[in-house]
Amino acid sequence: MQISSKIILLFHLLQLGELASVRINFEKCEWRGFTCKSSIELPEKIDVTFQCNDTVTSQDIEIYIWGFNSPLTIASLTVQNCEKVHLHFSCGDNKAIQWLKLRNIGNLELMQPTVTQNPRKVFFENITRIDNLPADTFSQMRSLRYKPVCGFATMELEEIYFRNVSIGNIETAAFKNLSEIRKFEWTDVVVDKINYGALKIQFADNGEGLIVNCSLGVVEPLAFQITADRFTIKGTKIQDLWPSGLNGTSSKFIFTNNTVKNLQSGSIAILAQNVVIASNYFTNVESGAFNKVSPGLLHDSQTHFGKLQFVYDFNHNTIAHVEDKGIRPDIETYRNVASYLNYTDNHLQCSCESLSWLGAEVDLGFGYNVLKDFNMMILNPKNKNSCTFRPCMCFSATAPENVSAPLIPAVF
Numbered sequence: 516m517q518i519s520s521k522i523i524l525l526f527h528l529l530q531l532g533e534l535a536s537v538r539i540n541f542e543k544c545e546w547r548g549f550t551c552k553s554s555i556e557l558p559e560k561i562d563v564t565f566q567c568n569d570t571v572t573s574q575d576i577e578i579y580i581w582g583f584n585s586p587l588t589i590a591s592l593t594v595q596n597c598e599k600v601h602l603h604f605s606c607g608d609n610k611a612i613q614w615l616k617l618r619n620i621g622n623l624e625l626m627q628p629t630v631t632q633n634p635r636k637v638f639f640e641n642i643t644r645i646d647n648l649p650a651d652t653f654s655q656m657r658s659l660r661y662k663p664v665c666g667f668a669t670m671e672l673e674e675i676y677f678r679n680v681s682i683g684n685i686e687t688a689a690f691k692n693l694s695e696i697r698k699f700e701w702t703d704v705v706v707d708k709i710n711y712g713a714l715k716i717q718f719a720d721n722g723e724g725l726i727v728n729c730s731l732g733v734v735e736p737l738a739f740q741i742t743a744d745r746f747t748i749k750g751t752k753i754q755d756l757w758p759s760g761l762n763g764t765s766s767k768f769i770f771t772n773n774t775v776k777n778l779q780s781g782s783i784a785i786l787a788q789n790v791v792i793a794s795n796y797f798t799n800v801e802s803g804a805f806n807k808v809s810p811g812l813l814h815d816s817q818t819h820f821g822k823l824q825f826v827y828d829f830n831h832n833t834i835a836h837v838e839d840k841g842i843r844p845d846i847e848t849y850r851n852v853a854s855y856l857n858y859t860d861n862h863l864q865c866s867c868e869s870l871s872w873l874g875a876e877v878d879l880g881f882g883y884n885v886l887k888d889f890n891m892m893i894l895n896p897k898n899k900n901s902c903t904f905r906p907c908m909c910f911s912a913t914a915p916e917n918v919s920a921p922l923i924p925a926v927f
């Protein structure tokens with residue numbers, strides 16, 4: 516009796532388990548949660564929307580984007596207002612869904628694909644939680660050495676938009692060696708941890724990477740490997756940026772209005788023609804933090820390197836604590852090319868750099884003059900950098916108090 520009731524209970528649980536997750540399939544418009552309207556971009560096709568709250572069966576749904584029973588007339592698929600979605604990008608018969616949008620989803624689970632096929636554009640909007648973004652979530656057929664039998668790419672992923680999405684963990688190669696990307700945009704995205712080599716993205720000409728108003732926890736080495744005309748991070752909080760956490764080449768690299776708790780040595784490893792690092796708040800800047808910001812070019816240029824202008828703007832930043840050698844970019848390389856280094860209106864609250872400024876640093880070899888010039892530029896009153904020199908620990912020494920006052924009389 517006991518055993519059979521257990522079996523019956525188990526049977527019920529299994530039934531519930533199956534009921535709990537329902538695989539959705541498009542049958543026709545205005546049927547079981549699906550609605551259609553004519554596509555704006557492709558007038559001869561339709562945009563299909565699936566609405567979870569209209570289905571009576573379940574809020575927990577399963578979508579195989581390429582196993583989708585889609586007629587050739589579908590331009591896009593939007594899935595919205597669901598509690599839980601399991602999304603499969605596993606490749607299948609390549610139907611012409613141009614873009615996929617998931618919006619207002621409680622919990623989104625990306626199922627680890629064997630071979631990934633993404634639509635041309637992917638939008639994730641208002642997603643309360645993605646616990647884990649597994650390897651190969653985003654990848655392109657063109658980078659596969661062996662083409663899978665399950666279909667061949669008539670289009671490749673080009674644009675990725677995440678808006679108001681919270682993510683626990685992004686695995687290595689989640690954005691796997693993507694090329695010819697036109698747009699990558701994260702707005703209001705919260706991520707606890709971005710693992711080593713998670714995002715490798717090469718942009719198309721005029722392509723742009725944009726991270727705005729996000730919050731990133733741990734950003735591991737080579738988490739972002741970016742090749743772009745323009746790469747911007749602004750209004751973003753970063754807890755801990757590891758060495759080469761931001762790595763790559765960008766004609767213009769813009770890093771503004773961010774709050775960074777810990778900026779490790781060599782964490783911003785970017786070659787760029789134009790660098791703007793402005794209006795940020797850095798809590799702790801390790802020695803050599805900006806040392807790998809160097810002049811460099813995205814495209815091999817016929818123009819002589821010497822004729823180009825490189826710009827490094829470091830303005831209006833506040834640094835709560837900086838280790839000695841923490842604030843310089845790759846000044847020796849900048850010195851060897853035509854470049855503008857602007858270093859103005861920055862505020863160093865506690866600076867071990869002062870040890871160098873006072874000549875305490877034993878660094879009289881190659882580059883000493885360059886360093887001296889750089890330090891003189893920072894200390895030049897007309898550049899309006901300030902330094903409170905409140906006593907603080909620099910390795911085992913205490914940063915000097917008051918003693919530098921004569922150097923920058925205007926500041927105190």
Ligand SMILES: *[C@@H]1O[C@H](CO)[C@@H](O)[C@H](O)[C@H]1NC(C)=O
Nearest residue numbers: 566567568569570595596619
């Ligand atoms: C489903 O959601 C839409 C948009 O949020 C809302 O207008 C509609 O009333 C909801 N339907 C049901 C049955 O809850």
Ligand SMILES: *[C@@H]1O[C@H](CO)[C@@H](O)[C@H](O)[C@H]1NC(C)=O
Nearest residue numbers: 595617618619640641678679
């Ligand atoms: C996201 O949620 C907000 C607040 O509920 C809503 O105003 C907005 O329209 C949603 N965005 C999308 C794309 O559904």
Ligand SMILES: *[C@@H]1O[C@H](CO)[C@@H](O)[C@H](O)[C@H]1NC(C)=O
Nearest residue numbers: 619620621641642643644679
């Ligand atoms: C962000 O998405 C959540 C749902 O995950 C929604 O409740 C919230 O209103 C959205 N916020 C904004 C600013 O759109």
Ligand SMILES: *[C@@H]1O[C@H](CO)[C@@H](O)[C@H](O)[C@H]1NC(C)=O
Nearest residue numbers: 655657658659692693694695
């Ligand atoms: C990355 O993709 C490009 C083509 O898109 C390919 O040439 C290159 O070998 C790939 N690199 C790796 C490490 O897979």
Ligand SMILES: *[C@@H]1O[C@H](CO)[C@@H](O)[C@H](O)[C@H]1NC(C)=O
Nearest residue numbers: 701702703727728729749750
């Ligand atoms: C980022 O946040 C700022 C301040 O809240 C706001 O003015 C700006 O519009 C936001 N940017 C985007 C792209 O949402």
Ligand SMILES: *[C@@H]1O[C@H](CO)[C@@H](O)[C@H](O)[C@H]1NC(C)=O
Nearest residue numbers: 728749750751752772773774
């Ligand atoms: C800078 O970011 C803060 C929040 O991080 C925001 O309140 C402020 O509006 C932003 N300023 C600009 C100019 O974007």
Ligand SMILES: *[C@@H]1O[C@H](CO)[C@@H](O)[C@H](O)[C@H]1NC(C)=O
Nearest residue numbers: 737759762763784785786807
């Ligand atoms: C980015 O990382 C690669 C691989 O570690 C490294 O070879 C390269 O020098 C880094 N880029 C910069 C600008 O430091």
Ligand SMILES: *[C@@H]1O[C@H](CO)[C@@H](O)[C@H](O)[C@H]1NC(C)=O
Nearest residue numbers: 826827828830855856857859
């Ligand atoms: C940087 O310096 C150059 C040359 O002095 C100047 O033309 C440019 O306006 C400066 N940029 C900023 C943001 O101060």
Ligand SMILES: *[C@@H]1O[C@H](CO)[C@@H](O)[C@H](O)[C@H]1NC(C)=O
Nearest residue numbers: 906915916917918919920927
């Ligand atoms: C620093 O200057 C203040 C005000 O001028 C003075 O009271 C204090 O004794 C000085 N400290 C040292 C260590 O000289």
